[in-house]
Amino acid sequence: RPLAVAEYWHGDVQVLRNYINATKGVVAVYDFPVYYTLKNAIHCNDFSGLSCGGKLPGVMGLDPVRSVTFVENHDTSHLAVVGGKFGDNNQVCRAYAFLLTHCGIPSIFWSDWSDRGDEVQKQLTALCQVRKSIGVHCSSRVNIVAAHGGLFASYVDGKHGTVAFKMGTGDWGPGGDGWVRKACGHEYCVWTKGGL
Secondary structure (H helix, E strand, O other): OOOEEEOOOOOOHHHHHHHHHHOOOOEEEEOHHHHHHHHHHHHHOEOHHHOEOOEOOHHHHHOHHHEEEOOOOOOOOOOHHHOOOOOOHHHHHHHHHHHHOOOOEEOOOHHHHHHOOHHHHHHHHHHHHHHHHHOOOOOOOEEEEEEEEOEEEEEEEOOOEEEEEEEOOOOOOOOOOOOEEEEEEOOEEEEEEEOO
8 A cells, every 4th residue: 555645734743643533544744743853852952852751752652653754855944934954964964863763754855865965875874774674664662761951862673673872962872782883973873783
């Protein structure tokens, strides 16, 4: 069955959930609540908004199978009403690192891939390889271990292993043996255990 995605531009997760329910669940939505929360968290280095009672924000935290996550799209990249572009290359890569290693259906905006240079492409490629190798999927279980000023950290279970993820200026690393660092950039790091 084909995937249908609606661009219902609203920051209230309940409004989006009502829309999904009205379609009897056959439509996914661009997760604007996650977009707004993640953009603010990365710009302020305060990740407390990424944990809502131990769950991720937005549709991602309530119904990740119907959450299409994004950093930028054809509207957000140029409209001042949303504050303009998401950020510089480091901020964009940090956001993609979060989205590509967590539940939901991540999307990469073509201009982020094609116009931000080789280093961004290299980081996005490494993050996509982690998602594929570990088997992270739209409903992967996420265990948030830190979400506060300076640090977000989590473990994400895939079909073939586990991802440990950290972003922010705070120090953190996964506990135990067997973790291998697979991707890193400015203020983020990704480790894996297992995988193909």
